[in-house]
Amino acid sequence: MKFSSFDHFRLSSQFLIASFPVIALCTILVGSWVGYTVKNGVAHRLGGDAALYVDTLLSHRLQFRPGTHDLTPASITALDSFLVDTGLEKKVAALYLWAPAGKLIYSKNKTLLGKSFPVSEGLSDAYAGNIYSEIISPSNNEPENDLRDLGTLIESYAPIRREGTDEILAVAEFFMTTEELNREAEMAELDSWLIVGAVFGAAYVLLFQIVRNGSNMIDAQRASLREKLDLVTALNEQNSVLHDKVKLAAARVTTLNEDFLHRISADLHDGPAQDLGLALMKVETLCDACETCPRKQELQERNDRESPTVRALLKAALGELRTIAAGLQLPDLETLSIRQVVMRSVHDYQIKVHMPVDVVMPEEERDVILPVKITLYRILQESLLNGYRHANGVNQRVELWYDDSCVHVRIADGGMGFDLEAVPEHGHLGIKGMRERVEALGGDFGLHTCPGHGTVIQAGLPFRVRSDEHA
Structure with missing residues (x-):
């Protein structure tokens, strides 16, 4: 043995x-x-x-x-x-x-x-x-x-x-x-052997009984623990499967959400925007349609007073509606690489605000799924715009790098920063939205800021989500 x-x-x-x-x-x-x-x-x-x-x-x-x-x-x-x-x-x-x-x-x-x-x-x-x-x-x-x-x-x-x-x-x-x-x-000597043997034998039997009782108790506890461990292992496996399903659903929701926003943008452009444009044209020709009206003079005076305001309001509403529709609609990201997604987001931001952004990226490319590209674009879009609104776009910088399983991005500015503890619970909805987007895909999100030292937003996104071939 x-x-x-x-x-x-x-x-x-x-x-x-x-x-x-x-x-x-x-x-x-x-x-x-x-x-x-x-x-x-x-x-x-x-x-x-x-x-x-x-x-x-x-x-x-x-x-x-x-x-x-x-x-x-x-x-x-x-x-x-x-x-x-x-x-x-x-x-x-x-x-x-x-x-x-x-x-x-x-x-x-x-x-x-x-x-x-x-x-x-x-x-x-x-x-x-x-x-x-x-x-x-x-x-x-x-x-x-x-x-x-x-x-x-x-x-x-x-x-x-x-x-x-x-x-x-x-x-x-x-x-x-x-x-x-x-x-x-x-x-x-025989008497001594008998006495010693009897004493040691009795002690041996007594100790064996004690150890056997303890061994039985340990075996029972071990069996109970094994059953609980098997149950916990099964629950952990179920939780792992559910976690993967949640991340897969989040990836699908990210793609479907962008499709939904694209549809809303198209509907706004083709529906209310077109109606507002037609209404603006009708307002400008309204007076010509009333030449035979006996109240022409009165309407002309009223039109001279109110039509500039109405036209200005209609033009402003039309411009705002078109801006909202353009913001809701993403460019076609599926065919773009990670570097191209970053440069496209930075380029779109610079067209709007005409501010320089320092970009640092590796030369290599990594293959990622579409929900990761969408999330990366939205994070850059929201972070850069927040840096322009709250830090006047000072010293904005975008860094991108990879590790074995994730793509990491850091967006920093040289503004005055802010105190996170002083932010009301319902404030900074953009930051909450970014955090939810990243964590829904199983990534990590971090925000570092303090008064007088600028703001840094950092996120890590996995290249792929388990079973993402169906995403």
């Missing part, structure tokens, strides 16, 4: 897999440590009991040659029969008696008597009046080489005191077999 697939398991399964080796290892370590501690404790207890027993039995058997630490032959003979007479032969494998400075004064191996050996830690501790015990494996060094075939033994040192006093006559070193030790240690 690859480790990378471990994350695919439930949390409870991960806990079960990951924690079992840890729990097992901890159980083994704790059980082994408890067994080792118990074993050493039993060894010290057995050694201590045997040391007290040996001290009691040996203290009255030790007889030394006068002025020396050497035992008398009778004392050595008594010690040879000590183990047999007292029934310790099965438990005590060997017995040594030590005089100060590491001199061996008793051993079954009589060739070792009188020799001196390095003072061990146990011998030194026993001469200080303490009982010392440890579990050892006999070495090949004298005097232990006679015991090397016996395996593990309990080595004990016990001080032998003169009866009724604290005077240490000698130190007894004896080696005991580990049969009793192993029996008690195995029982204690």
Whole structure:
């Protein structure tokens, strides 16, 4: 099983897999440590009991040659029969008696008597009046080489005191077999293993139950979140489709709106404008049609007074109507490039106001859809006219550039600017109209101005709208 697939398991399964080796290892370590501690404790207890027993039995058997630490032959003979007479032969494998400075004064191996050996830690501790015990494996060094075939033994040192006093006559070193030790240690170790295993097992089961409950809760929450995420994803996809449809509809509306304005312009020109022109002609010839009228003189005087005013009003209305009709009708933009659309808008503006405009554009061309061209033309038309009305056309500048998906335009002037916060909510309808045109196609619109620093209008329009082949 690859480790990378471990994350695919439930949390409870991960806990079960990951924690079992840890729990097992901890159980083994704790059980082994408890067994080792118990074993050493039993060894010290057995050694201590045997040391007290040996001290009691040996203290009255030790007889030394006068002025020396050497035992008398009778004392050595008594010690040879000590183990047999007292029934310790099965438990005590060997017995040594030590005089100060590491001199061996008793051993079954009589060739070792009188020799001196390095003072061990146990011998030194026993001469200080303490009982010392440890579990050892006999070495090949004298005097232990006679015991090397016996395996593990309990080595004990016990001080032998003169009866009724604290005077240490000698130190007894004896080696005991580990049969009793192993029996008690195995029982204690088994008990410790059972207790430790039961405690860790209960903790393991309890923790697993807690983790499993948490895992079930997390799985339920995860399933709920997955359902909600699927619902949100579906709604987001629907919103994306609706957003694309809105932008597509806006592009269509932009084109249809211009067609509608063109139709209104034609209707105004062919309808009311023609009627006003005919009415003007009739007013100018009205007096000639009344030559036989008996009130000719009166009508002539009245015509002389009112006809100039009427003719002036009709001419003004006719001129304004033709201007409105011309403003409503766009030039044919579909065949023009972006550069040509910009230059056409600037040219139409300059014809009206006779003011210079600085134009900066890249040499390259990009293909855009008709609604983008219409919106670009209207933005330039409205921005330049606003710059003329409110900034007297000072330092007007048009910049055009592209990025990967949009065409950007910036229209700036050097006028006095204005405070946007001070503009009433219903004011600057032209700016609102430009913003709505741009944002309807999914573009960005920005206006930057402040008193004394001119006005900058910037817009970014996408080259195409999704599914715009049907726009």
